[in-house]
Amino acid sequence: MMNKLQSSPDKSVYLVNLGCPKNLVDGEVMLGLLADAGYTLSLDPEQAGVLMVNTCSFIDEAKEESIETILDLATYKATKAEKQLIVTGCLAQRYGQELRELLPEVDVFVGTGEFLRITEILEQKRRALEKRERVLQSDKKSGRVPSSGPTLYLGASHVLPDHTVPRIPTTHFYSAYLKVAEGCNHKCAFCIIPKIRGLQESRPIASLVAEATGLVAHGVREINLIAQDLTAYGRERRDGTTLLALLKALVRVEGLDWIRLLYCYPNYLDEALLGFIAAQEKVCPYIDMPLQHISDRMLRRMKREKSGDGIRRVVDRIRAAIPGVIVRSSFIVGFPGEREDDFQQLCDFVTEAALDHVGVFRYSQEEGTAAGTMADQVSEELKEDRWHKLMACQAEVVRKKNRALVGEERAVLVCGQDDHGRWWGRTQGQAPDIDGIVFLEQCLAESGAMIRARITGASGYDLQARCLPEQPLQQPTALDLAVASP
Numbered sequence: 001m002m003n004k005l006q007s008s009p010d011k012s013v014y015l016v017n018l019g020c021p022k023n024l025v026d027g028e029v030m031l032g033l034l035a036d037a038g039y040t041l042s043l044d045p046e047q048a049g050v051l052m053v054n055t056c057s058f059i060d061e062a063k064e065e066s067i068e069t070i071l072d073l074a075t076y077k078a079t080k081a082e083k084q085l086i087v088t089g090c091l092a093q094r095y096g097q098e099l100r101e102l103l104p105e106v107d108v109f110v111g112t113g114e115f116l117r118i119t120e121i122l123e124q125k126r127r128a129l130e131k132r133e134r135v136l137q138s139d140k141k142s143g144r145v146p147s148s149g150p151t152l153y154l155g156a157s158h159v160l161p162d163h164t165v166p167r168i169p170t171t172h173f174y175s176a177y178l179k180v181a182e183g184c185n186h187k188c189a190f191c192i193i194p195k196i197r198g199l200q201e202s203r204p205i206a207s208l209v210a211e212a213t214g215l216v217a218h219g220v221r222e223i224n225l226i227a228q229d230l231t232a233y234g235r236e237r238r239d240g241t242t243l244l245a246l247l248k249a250l251v252r253v254e255g256l257d258w259i260r261l262l263y264c265y266p267n268y269l270d271e272a273l274l275g276f277i278a279a280q281e282k283v284c285p286y287i288d289m290p291l292q293h294i295s296d297r298m299l300r301r302m303k304r305e306k307s308g309d310g311i312r313r314v315v316d317r318i319r320a321a322i323p324g325v326i327v328r329s330s331f332i333v334g335f336p337g338e339r340e341d342d343f344q345q346l347c348d349f350v351t352e353a354a355l356d357h358v359g360v361f362r363y364s365q366e367e368g369t370a371a372g373t374m375a376d377q378v379s380e381e382l383k384e385d386r387w388h389k390l391m392a393c394q395a396e397v398v399r400k401k402n403r404a405l406v407g408e409e410r411a412v413l414v415c416g417q418d419d420h421g422r423w424w425g426r427t428q429g430q431a432p433d434i435d436g437i438v439f440l441e442q443c444l445a446e447s448g449a450m451i452r453a454r455i456t457g458a459s460g461y462d463l464q465a466r467c468l469p470e471q472p473l474q475q476p477t478a479l480d481l482a483v484a485s486p
């Protein structure tokens, strides 16, 4: 790889991946395809010949971050016109037409259904730019300048690469995401994802097992399953493919230690699935299940499929079926029409249900969604106020929960050292990037090792733990020897 970098610097790629892990996997696949075509990875936008932003457009904040990143990378291009600036992902898919006018410094916009053609698209654009340069040179005297501008590649809503498509994981070597499906069949009023990514399409189990096996062969110990709606995985295939069937196949992958479930919709969490999770050591007792609200009025307006009581029952069933389960969820505050009593119900639920991890989003008014045109939008100030209040409720829950963990022993995946040289890791109850971490005292293990540690304290969302020495092999006692004697 480095040799290629040195021999063809103009084919080096600097990629910024934004948004959710599903977008991250798409970015990793693009890197894999580009590497196969002779491109190399660069960590320096100044040096790279190709600057890429894999964008997100889920909410306003994400859109702003995407645009800022594009403009930031455009400054590198301003000093070196031959660099290519490529915008991929959800923002390109959703706003490619409009952005073409607004961001002429971009060379190509590539939608979510076209990214498998990334190498061909880059080559096409390169040839077009070279041709333009030649014409420019010959027309210099006449002063005619051929028009140029971003090219759009916007096709289907998504593509779903299988295990045969190359991918370069950009996460730590011991942990990876596995995208099991793309698209979503729900119609949540606030969400633009089904319009961007289309209806759900699931990968076959065999392809996922093959990919998981390959990841494990490269040192991965933890696989995080992702989809827009993980629990609906496989249903549209109508061939018996389900999340349970997938888990049954994945637990047989040798060398894989942890399988984690992210983005579960409250449907289909039936007893068979929960029982399997409880019985299998490899499947983390961890359910990430975005619930969005608890007030029936809000849930109906959001077009969610469960009532508040339905949600409470699901949480109870999960906890009854999986001892010690860690439940993560996320909620939206300031959805149109959210009244004080709706919000109070949400605060009460967060306090009473005492979920282990909670993320809170301020509602973002999105064009093209059912909620985007609702009349009774909530002011930004009120959203902010509610966000702080709900976060404070959850902080109190976490404080109590973490305090109760002191003295407990846990398996920890050692993740490395932070900027201050402190070793840290994660338990089965801590997903990468979104949950707290465990700071480790007396850690002698390397990154990627599985160790045991005793929780000694907590600070904010994080834990502290002391690493336990390797358990010595059990020595036979005098009684054992006596019993064993003839």
Ligand code: SF4
Pocket (backbone or CB within 6 Å): 184, 185, 186, 187, 188, 191, 192, 193, 194, 228, 229, 265
């Ligand atoms: S389940 Fe709802 S929130 Fe999640 S991706 Fe589908 S439509 Fe969006």
